[in-house]
Amino acid sequence: MTGDMVMDPATGEARGYALSSGGGDWIERPDCPACGGTGTAVGKLFKQDNHLGGLAAPHPAKPIELRRCGTCELVYKTLVASPALLERLTAQTQAGLWISAYDYAEEIALLRAIDPAVLDDVIDVGAAGGGFLRALAPARRSSALDIVRFASLRINGEFVKGFLDDPALEWSGEAYGLVGLFDVAEHFYDPPQAFANLRRFCRKGGLVILETGDSDAVSMARLPRWYYLNLLEHHIAWNRTSLAAIAAKHGFELASFERKVHKDKTPPGLRHRIKAQAFSLAPQLISGFYRLLGKPFDVPADMAVDHMRVVLRAI
Numbered sequence: 001m002t003g004d005m006v007m008d009p010a011t012g013e014a015r016g017y018a019l020s021s022g023g024g025d026w027i028e029r030p031d032c033p034a035c036g037g038t039g040t041a042v043g044k045l046f047k048q049d050n051h052l053g054g055l056a057a058p059h060p061a062k063p064i065e066l067r068r069c070g071t072c073e074l075v076y077k078t079l080v081a082s083p084a085l086l087e088r089l090t091a092q093t094q095a096g097l098w099i100s101a102y103d104y105a106e107e108i109a110l111l112r113a114i115d116p117a118v119l120d121d122v123i124d125v126g127a128a129g130g131g132f133l134r135a136l137a138p139a140r141r142s143s144a145l146d147i148v149r150f151a152s153l154r155i156n157g158e159f160v161k162g163f164l165d166d167p168a169l170e171w172s173g174e175a176y177g178l179v180g181l182f183d184v185a186e187h188f189y190d191p192p193q194a195f196a197n198l199r200r201f202c203r204k205g206g207l208v209i210l211e212t213g214d215s216d217a218v219s220m221a222r223l224p225r226w227y228y229l230n231l232l233e234h235h236i237a238w239n240r241t242s243l244a245a246i247a248a249k250h251g252f253e254l255a256s257f258e259r260k261v262h263k264d265k266t267p268p269g270l271r272h273r274i275k276a277q278a279f280s281l282a283p284q285l286i287s288g289f290y291r292l293l294g295k296p297f298d299v300p301a302d303m304a305v306d307h308m309r310v311v312l313r314a315i
Contacts, residue, residue: 025085026060027189032069033076033236034191034246039067042075043224052089052232057081066223068215072245074191075215075223075237083163083189086233087147102263104135107209107309111178114255114311118177118207123157125164125201126184130154133180143176145169145201163187165194175203181210182263185243186234195250199314207255208312214259215239217306228306240308247312256311261304 032039045064050057065078111119120140124132127144129152136142143157145164153159160171164181165188179202188194202208213228215237223229229237244254278286 025058025082027080027082028078029076029080030067030078032067032072032074033189034074034242035069035072037069037071039069039076042066042068042220045077045230046225047230050232052086055089055092057085057089057232066229068220068223069242072242073215073239074242075229075239077229077235080189080235081232083147086187090148100131100263102131104132104263107132107263108135110256110309110311111207111209114313115205115207121177122180123160123176123178123201124180124182125198126182126187127153127155127180132182141176145171163189163194164197165190166197167193169197171201173200175206176201177203177206179206179208181208181212183211185210185212185238186228186236188236191236191246192250195246195252199251202252202314204314206314208252208314209309210312211263211307211309212243213237214306214308217259217304217308226306238308243308243310251315252312253315254310255313256309258309259305260307260309262307263309 030039031037043066045066050059060079062079066075067078068075108119119136122133122136122139122141123143123145124130125145127133127146127150129150130144133139133142133144133153133155139156141157142155143159144153144155145160145162146153147161147163149159149161158172160169162169164184179198181198185191185194198208213226213234215223216239218226223237226237228234240257247254
C-alpha cells in the first residue's frame, strides 16, 4: 500500500506522510518524508531484520530500497513497517525491549551546563521503561510519551499515548522545559508533524536533547549494510544538515552537536576508546576484516562513531 502525502495548508508544501496505514503492515513511500523531495537511489537493504523483541513481522512483498533526498539529504526507506504493526509488536514484547543500564550522566552534565533549570520539568518521548526519567529523578514534573505504557515506567506527570508524529495527540497542553528524544527520530513517519508537535511540547527557551544515527558517518556505498538502517523499526537516517534544516523550520536553534558512539554501545575503558578511534581512522580496513570474519554487517556497531547527540533550543 502507499501512504498519503500530507500537505501544509498554509504553504502548500509537502509535510510528510499520513500515519494511517489502512490496516496494512507496510507503507510505501517513494519520496522524502521530511520535505517531499526526490531521492537518489542508494541501494537495497543488505539484510532487513524483520524482528522486534523476538517476534517476526510479515515480510514485505518487494525489496526495501534506500534513497537519499536531493533537497534535504535525509536517507529514507521506500517501504516501512506500519504504525499498527510496530504498536502490535511493541505491546507483545515490551518486557524485553530497549532495556538499558545506561546512566545518562554525560547528557545530564551537558544539559546542566546549558541550562540547569530545565532538568526539573521533563517529558521523555519514547520513554519505554523510563531510564532517562529515573536518571533525572526527582523532577518536579516527570512525564512520558510512547505508543505503549511499559509496566516498569514510573512518572509523576502525564502519560501521552501515541507516536510523536500523530497530529491528534491528546495531552495537557502545558509545555515542558526539557524534552528527551533518545533513539526516536529514526522512527518518524511524518518528520514535519513530529517537529511541529515537538515545538508544542517544548516551552520557549526550553531544550530538546536527542540522539539518533548520523548518515554522514557512513559512506553512501556502505549505507545499505549499516546495521542501523537494517532494523525493522528504523525508517530514516538524519545528518546534521537535514536535522538542522527541519529544526529551524519549526522554531529551534542548534545549541550543541556531537558525533559519537551510540550510548548503549559505549562500554567504559581505554580498550573501547582505542577500537572506536581505530575504526574512525580506518573504516574500510576494519570493515574488510569484519567481512572476512563472516560478520553480517561491515559497520561494527560496538565501535562505529555513527550517532549524533544534539541539543536544540526552542526560540
